[in-house]
Amino acid sequence: MSDETADSTLRSIDLTRIGERRYKATNSRGGVLPIGSGDDPDFTPVELLLAALAGCGAIDVDIITGRRSDAETFDARATGHKVRDEQGSHVVGLTVTYDVTFPEGEAGDRAREVLPQTLQRVRDRLCTVGRTVAIGEPVEYVEGDL
Structure with missing residues (x-):
């Protein structure tokens, strides 16, 4: 059961390092968003x-x-x-x-x-x-x- 199912008010993402000063955020629905420090095209x-x-x-x-x-x-x-x-x-x-x-x-x-x-x-x-x-x-x- 996801966190969102257990508590309808809870929102969460997981963040994983994918490189030097680069990360990916993943939501409970499987959406992925890259995040960077500004040295690359990532937000x-x-x-x-x-x-x-x-x-x-x-x-x-x-x-x-x-x-x-x-x-x-x-x-x-x-x-x-x-x-x-x-x-x-x-x-x-x-x-x-x-x-x-x-x-x-x-x-x-x-x-x-x-x-x-x-x-x-x-x-x-x-x-x-x-x-x-x-x-x-x-x-x-x-x-x-x-």
Whole structure:
């Protein structure tokens, strides 16, 4: 039984070193994602955070606006500045920008109309990744057997 089956709130990945400063993350469904230090094409941890922010919001935006009309185009960009200061290394100025177009007509108009309030709901309530970053949750780093 997977961890997710035992506890419906638990999310987990396993990380394995696959080379010098290269790792693979594997989820419980068998999905694999390479992670690197920035010396290769693999996503860095900060880039993964940005992707998670954009992707989390995109799913909610797509679901809500898609009830009115399918998007003709759907793109997003997440940005932030990696800094080191008295608080240590962290990312500041996080912004996710969505560029979504809908077809002409009544359905497209309804989707366009709901998009601004959908982005507010994503920010204030819906996106688990963004809410976790905004609220702030302590992270424990521990040694142990997996």
